[in-house]
Amino acid sequence: MERELREDLGGRSIEVANALRFAFGTPDQPKWPEVLFESSKYHPLTDQESLVRASGPVGRNFDLVEVGLFRKQCAQCHGISGDGFGPTAALLDPYPRDFRRGTFKFKNASYGTRPSLEDLVQTITYGVPGTSMPAMANLKRSKHYSDDIPILARYVRFLAIRGEVERELMMDTIRDLNGEELLFDSNQQETNPEAFKNSSRRINEVIVRVTDRWMMSDGLKESQNQSPFIAFVAKHSFAKSDLNSDSKSMAENLFQDSLQRGRTLFQGSIAACAHCHGKDGSGNPKWKDYDEWTKDWTIRAGINPMVRAEWKPLKQLGLLKPVAASPRNLTLQAYRGTPALDDPLTSDSSIKDSLPEKASSEKTSFRETAPGTKHLKSSSRLAILRAVLNGIEGSPMPAAALAAGTTGGLTDEQIMDLVRFVESLSTSINTVPVLTGEVVSGVAVMSGAGQ
Amino acid sequence: MSDYSAAVSESGKWAHLWSWAVALTIFPLIWVGGLVTTQDAGMAVPDWPGTYGYNMFAYPVSAWVYGPFDLMVEHGHRLLGSLAGFLVICLCIAAWIDEPRRWVRWLCIGLLAAIVAQGLLGGARVVFDARTLAMIHGCTGPLVFALAAAVVTVTSSWWKRDDRIIVSRGWFAWMTVGLFVAAIVQLALGAQLRHIQPWASPGFFTSLVHSHLTMALLVLVMVIVVLAVSASKQYRYLQGIRGLRLVIFGLLVIQILLGCGTWVANYALPLAGSTPILSNYTIEIQGYWESWIVTGHQATGSLIIVSALVFALRVWRQTKTA
Numbered sequence: 001m002e003r004e005l006r007e008d009l010g011g012r013s014i015e016v017a018n019a020l021r022f023a024f025g026t027p028d029q030p031k032w033p034e035v036l037f038e039s040s041k042y043h044p045l046t047d048q049e050s051l052v053r054a055s056g057p058v059g060r061n062f063d064l065v066e067v068g069l070f071r072k073q074c075a076q077c078h079g080i081s082g083d084g085f086g087p088t089a090a091l092l093d094p095y096p097r098d099f100r101r102g103t104f105k106f107k108n109a110s111y112g113t114r115p116s117l118e119d120l121v122q123t124i125t126y127g128v129p130g131t132s133m134p135a136m137a138n139l140k141r142s143k144h145y146s147d148d149i150p151i152l153a154r155y156v157r158f159l160a161i162r163g164e165v166e167r168e169l170m171m172d173t174i175r176d177l178n179g180e181e182l183l184f185d186s187n188q189q190e191t192n193p194e195a196f197k198n199s200s201r202r203i204n205e206v207i208v209r210v211t212d213r214w215m216m217s218d219g220l221k222e223s224q225n226q227s228p229f230i231a232f233v234a235k236h237s238f239a240k241s242d243l244n245s246d247s248k249s250m251a252e253n254l255f256q257d258s259l260q261r262g263r264t265l266f267q268g269s270i271a272a273c274a275h276c277h278g279k280d281g282s283g284n285p286k287w288k289d290y291d292e293w294t295k296d297w298t299i300r301a302g303i304n305p306m307v308r309a310e311w312k313p314l315k316q317l318g319l320l321k322p323v324a325a326s327p328r329n330l331t332l333q334a335y336r337g338t339p340a341l342d343d344p345l346t347s348d349s350s351i352k353d354s355l356p357e358k359a360s361s362e363k364t365s366f367r368e369t370a371p372g373t374k375h376l377k378s379s380s381r382l383a384i385l386r387a388v389l390n391g392i393e394g395s396p397m398p399a400a401a402l403a404a405g406t407t408g409g410l411t412d413e414q415i416m417d418l419v420r421f422v423e424s425l426s427t428s429i430n431t432v433p434v435l436t437g438e439v440v441s442g443v444a445v446m447s448g449a450g451q
Numbered sequence: 452m453s454d455y456s457a458a459v460s461e462s463g464k465w466a467h468l469w470s471w472a473v474a475l476t477i478f479p480l481i482w483v484g485g486l487v488t489t490q491d492a493g494m495a496v497p498d499w500p501g502t503y504g505y506n507m508f509a510y511p512v513s514a515w516v517y518g519p520f521d522l523m524v525e526h527g528h529r530l531l532g533s534l535a536g537f538l539v540i541c542l543c544i545a546a547w548i549d550e551p552r553r554w555v556r557w558l559c560i561g562l563l564a565a566i567v568a569q570g571l572l573g574g575a576r577v578v579f580d581a582r583t584l585a586m587i588h589g590c591t592g593p594l595v596f597a598l599a600a601a602v603v604t605v606t607s608s609w610w611k612r613d614d615r616i617i618v619s620r621g622w623f624a625w626m627t628v629g630l631f632v633a634a635i636v637q638l639a640l641g642a643q644l645r646h647i648q649p650w651a652s653p654g655f656f657t658s659l660v661h662s663h664l665t666m667a668l669l670v671l672v673m674v675i676v677v678l679a680v681s682a683s684k685q686y687r688y689l690q691g692i693r694g695l696r697l698v699i700f701g702l703l704v705i706q707i708l709l710g711c712g713t714w715v716a717n718y719a720l721p722l723a724g725s726t727p728i729l730s731n732y733t734i735e736i737q738g739y740w741e742s743w744i745v746t747g748h749q750a751t752g753s754l755i756i757v758s759a760l761v762f763a764l765r766v767w768r769q770t771k772t773a
Contacts, residue, residue, distance in 0.1 A: 057494065058491050058493075059493075059495065060494065060495050060496070060519075060521075060522065062497060064519070064522070076647065079649070079650075087648070087652065087655065088647075088718065090656070091656070091718065129732060130720075130723035130729065130732065132717075132719045134735060134736040135734065138736060138738060142519075144518070144520070145519070326724065332726065332727045334727060
């Protein structure tokens with residue numbers, strides 16, 4: 001794919017490759033761009049030791065330090081540069097994530113922002129159920145491998161920043177395809193220092209712009225608190241409970257009313273969940289949409305992914321067959337990317353600090369502490385809550401419009417009703433018959449919910 | 452019985468015993484070698500023939516046993532390989548003293564050369580940090596195992612007996628050789644999958660997977676044909692293959708199950724969106740069972756190669772061209 005693209009761009013993409021190599025080094029010897037060392041605010045990000053540990057061929061050096069962690073654990077699927085184009089990619093469903101968009105599905109950070117380091121750690125530690133993304137919690141428990149996961153997360157972030165820079169420079173190159181000004185030529189460093197300085201400045205601007213987007217999401221409380229999910233968890237103890245507890249603690253009629261309102265919202269046109277998930281939550285077989293990674297090279301390039309004749313020629317160039325993103329079957333009690341609650345293996349302080357009261361946990365086994373198990377009863381609720389409030393970026397799952405500052409948005413109580421109803425779809429506590437008749441109108445939903 | 456036949460029959464027992472010791476050491480050696488690949492531990496010890504500057508045999512036991520798992524596996528593989536080499540030397544000495552058949556003595560020397568070459572190949576993999584050499588090392592390991600099994604077979608008292616009925620060779624005997632070759636090709640395809648370079652294209656990997664699956668089907672058909680024909684009226688009186696038939700069939704069933712398990716351990720369950728259990732299944736990297744299954748698949752492949760070879764040797768021993 002890259003080779004063909006290069007031919008189409010008349011070799012200008014080689015300039016992008018040279019610029020990337022100059023700024024970020026090679027897969028064997030990566031480095032952070034020098035411009036990021038000019039400001040102290042980037043210091044927490046530019047950890048060179050993680051790059052050394054994660055990059056290059058797999059092995060140990062004479063100090064017994066393990067290197068090549070990314071190739072050992074990740075590159076077979078995600079590719080050596082994190083482009084999601086590793087050897088196994090074509091056989092996996094869903095395809096491995098391409099880091100170069102900077103888009104990650106499972107994060108506490110709000111829609112449109114980059115994931116925090118802890119978000120990445122969480123996904124690497126627990127994997128993604130039902131997919132080929134493995135859990136690496138084993139590494140965390142061994143003293144010899146205990147720091148591997150944070151190192152991998154930092155390297156994923158490095159590759160994502162590098163990839164976003166690559167995309168932006170490529171877009172610049174495409175826009176200026178017939179221009180005479182070179183994007184980057186390392187030879188100019190000696191032959192034409194002024195031109196080299198100009199092109200370096202242009203590239204550095206892109207690097208800083210991309211890196212700033214990542215800095216916004218990484219460990220900065222103010223940006224974390226902008227996340228509707230984090231704000232909701234901090235405000236309500238609802239997140240710490242689950243449907244079973246609610247059914248015992250709430251009055252029977254209030255509990256049933258909540259489920260009923262949740263069902264109305266789910267099937268109505270305001271939340272419009274049933275549009276994709278189907279009225280019974282098992283998925284609407286007629287619904288078909290694609291994730292952002294697929295749309296990049298299909299819909300946005302004028303190719304209809306549903307018409308085989310349109311994408312087939314691109315497949316022959318090495319691109320992967322476009323696969324529709326299926327809506328989650330909510331009756332299976334399987335929620336991907338579940339945020340853990342006071343997890344002994346990860347340390348998402350943004351959640352823990354927000355909780356009114358910390359749950360005690362001394363679990364050390366992956367199977368025991370994995371999201372969805374009995375030890376973390378509220379993890380399913382947290383997953384649903386996060387998906388509803390933050391959306392799942394990159395997928396067609398949107399973030400809910402909230403009442404504050406929006407027209408027709410959902411109130412906190414409606415969010416609770418909706419989450420309770422979704423939980424009830426996969427448990428025996430469901431006492432509300434799932435209707436499969438006509439969808440209730442949006443007006444009716446809102447007036448009903450306000451009662 | 453001629454004097455020579457009597458001498459052959461009465462001697463070579465020590466060589467046979469040593470050959471068993473060699474074969475029984477090489478199988479765990481192959482298993483641990485497979486674990487090296489499963490754990491991607493090929494470069495866990497960066498130097499060779501030494502270990503972190505130590506003489507291989509002088510590396511502190513505590514650093515080995517209590518060190519990182521990948522180091523333990525790689526160093527253990529080296530030590531086990533050294534033990535196998537030592538046992539082959541003993542086998543050669545025993546054969547040279549006790550074995551009257553010259554070709555068997557040279558076969559033992561050939562086994563020694565093969566195991567030395569295998570060790571050097573493993574060393575070159577480390578010295579040059581070459582994954583391709585690791586893949587070749589993984590393919591030739593089972594061939595060394597097969598050679599050791601051949602020595603066990605030809606030094607056995609069963610082989611030396613000359614009172615058996617000889618039947619017409621025919622295509623069936625060649626089919627047994629074909630099965631042996633097919634099993635080797637299948638293992639080589641599997642080795643390529645396990646040592647795939649991270650920059651290989653998805654198309655190449657996919658074609659390898661399809662080839663591996665096609666070859667599995669071919670091996671399955673060949674096993675069914677060979678076993679069915681061996682049980683036919685013409686060949687049912689052949690000695691020493693009745694039990695082997697069961698062994699090969701059993702290994703094949705186990706291998707197919709392990710192959711499916713290997714896919715699941717590496718790439719997830721099929722139909723993940725169909726039931727709660729499948730949807731919630733998460734692969735555990737370097738998990739206990741995952742490691743056993745994946746490594747077991749590779750080790751069972753080598754057992755199938757060896758069983759096919761022994762089967763072929765026994766058939767050829769009792770057949771001759773019409």
